Amino acid sequence: MPGEKGIYMKQRLELKVNGQTYEVLVDPWQSLADVLREELGYTGVKVSCNSGNCGSCTVLLDGKAVKSCIMLAPLAKGKEILTIEGLATESNLHPLQEAFIEHFAVQCGYCTPGMILMAKALLDENPNATEDEIREGLVGNLCRCTGYVKIVEAIMAAKEKMKVTSSR
């Protein structure tokens, strides 16, 4: 709204998303989810509760899972941000993405990006996670469609593939 009064000063912020560096102007109160979606077009980041209770907006910050709807964007400065759009390579899906397809872990798909990234963070930290540990790790990621059964199955299957991939 150039020319209109009452505009707050925006901050210049450098963000590294999926390996690319962006310079964006953000309002000081803007959440990371909001900036990723609205300013940078990473709409794979899904917002559902906007209060940190459902995990749909999960992204990875230096490999750690964060709920981007309750994190102020400037706090992500200098960190490597990974969204679902950055998970696959040019030629290959990530084993978690493959497993979610193969094991029918997807229904409406709205929770899927957050689930996959949460699972990645869990398995990167604990490559030998048991089923119980995975269930515990996913407690903050809600899904209303699948009943979680096939999501847990997919992650267990991806776990084995990820071990093979990382040992290469």
Place this chain on the structure above:
Amino acid sequence: METQYVGKRVPRVDALDKVTGQAMYSVDVELPGMLYGATLRSPLAHAKIVEIDTSAALTVPGVRAVVTGKEFPFTFGHMIKDQPFLSIHKVRYVGEPVAAVAAETEAAAQEAVEKIRVEYEELPAVFDPRKAALDGAPIIHEDLGKYDHGNVYELVPGTNISTVMKYSRGDVEVGFSEADEVFEDEFYIHPVAHTPMETHAAVVQYTPSGKMLTVWSSADAPCQRAKDLAKVLSLSFNQVRFISTYSGGGFGGKGAIVAEGIGVALAHFTKGRPVKVIYSRQEELTASQVRLEAYLKLKTGVKKDGTLTAREAEIIWDNGAYSSKGPEVARRGTLTIFGPYRTPHLTLLSRLVYTNKQPSGAYRGFGTTQVTWACEAQIDIIAGKLGIDPVEVRLRNFYADGDPYINEQIMHTAGLRETLEKASQEIGWGQKKPKTTGTKVRGKGIATTIKGTNTPTDSYCFIKVNVDGSVTVLTSSVEIGAGQKTVLAQIAADTIGVPLASIHIPNPDTCSTPFDFGVTSSRTTYHMGNAICLAGQKVRRQILETAGEILKTDPERLTLREGEIIDRDAENQMTLKELMAKKYGGKGGAIQGEGYFTPAGSSLIKAKPGIEWMSSIFWMWATHAAEVEVDTETGVVKVLKIAAAHDVGRAINPIGCEQQIEGSVIMGLSNTLFEEFKMEKGRIMNDTLADYKVATTLDLPEIVPIIVESHHSEGPFGAKGVGEPALAPTAPAIANAIYDAVGIRFKSLPITREKVLAAIRNRKP
């Protein structure tokens, strides 16, 4: 018929879009010049609007429109036209939209909303539908008698009774006189939130020049919503365009005009600029729609051997402040309250009552969940009192093949007994209970349900075989998450004889995709599946005829499989791609076919004249068996296992059916044990996902989905449906298992830990 795809565990065609973040939902739609909407909502449950002052809101920088019911005085309603887009003269629930703002940014819209001043004159409110139905209750809709309702439903003007339905068959007095025992029980089922992960959202654009209203939304029945909006805004059907996006979950909640309504009101005042409206989670929980709560009285006469002789049901349903699909939910639900059991003598009385609460509407099961809760708990009570095994009582009374339904439709019940037998077998029914250790006691329970589909309803589709042999299937069936696109693509691939990968099913657009009744009532596989079969057979025939011309042979000698045209003697062979190139390669062209399916006229739905509408073209049967562990010290109910057997007719995609069953079981468990609105004076106090608890990964029991295939004679490849019935038997199966464990009968939902603990403590020693 040999199939390449039908009956197989074919991966979902939408999965790649969804695991890569490319799937577009309504919240992701972005258009040039787009504005953002925000809504001022009523803080009161029932009040007159004295004055609205929007002057301060209009001065907020970036604000482009502020709209109230004065500027946009229209109402809508799919069944009863009783709901204003924005309040007109009065408000009827906490959360009702009173005014809306469109601005350049969400923040500006929100700021302007806070500057709107409304003066209310509070009116007495009523929240309990039983009280609202009484004489002297505050009247919520003074003009009920004047509302357009298509004369389908019986309204009771001058009261809060939105609709009433009465029905009887046989003579209950005779039936009760034949009974050895008469059981009278009252049940209650609470309202719950759909809680889709994607809240309601829409982008709406109105271009005044062409009088064209375009709505991007994930509504589950875009043609119905376009029809509704055209009617109330005096536009023609082709001036209202619904463009469907992927849906981030619906469960019935997206079967109404919700966020779309705010957008429509605003878009009329933004000079052609589109407006995006996204419901916050708080709005989703408090001001969208919920499952109808219900008070159910059941009176049942039984012989000593467990044979049912007569049944009476009286139900009061809570409509909330506006009708949405309440009238149809109430009557469809009421009709099946006597379950899948022969009932020679019966009476039904159903009243749907307005209250000053969030509107109620469709919720996975469409009334079946509410009535199954009462029916199946009472069957368990009867079995217990008579000392007959609950499985045995059910088997004794199940409809047999050829028995009449309550409207004399002939029932085809293949699959019904099998669901009960398989579920009970899987749970280890009748096996000795393990010894109780400490405070944890185990029990098992079982429940069966019957669910029909709204009949008759229509589906149309259009298939194009493109110049390169690829296939486009145009339908208005929305992918609401349940795998619609995959199942329809499988049916198309096998019917035409082409690879699944060659088929594309775009999202619906009511300007170009043909009419469909909607993704509702578990009807898509059956109805749209049949339409695709009809269209697919047409294009297949044309392909083979064209091939006959080109190959100079009798088309009868040719077949098409996986995109290959093969001669009976394998002399001639060509691919569909080659055929299309030969025929149309130069100037372009396509082979096309349409399909129109309606079950109207089928002999299967014949019934007593005048009440054929109670018939269903297919009946879905399901039985759930639950094993629970109740901690008598803490009241915690842990569901250990649920075996869920469903007669789906034919599983077009078995793993897709499993997805539906598993998802429903968890939703049912969550509805039953955790979810509950806490209300104060009509205000929902737990309006976040931190306080409105839904099941998580830690609440996951062992779920065993069991697919029973009874092969429907008129279904596509024998299929029926599975989306809704999987929710209904879960609650009574759990409650019956709790009874088996601790001898406490819960007749009121939810069964929270606090309630269990209180009941255990109050138990007579």
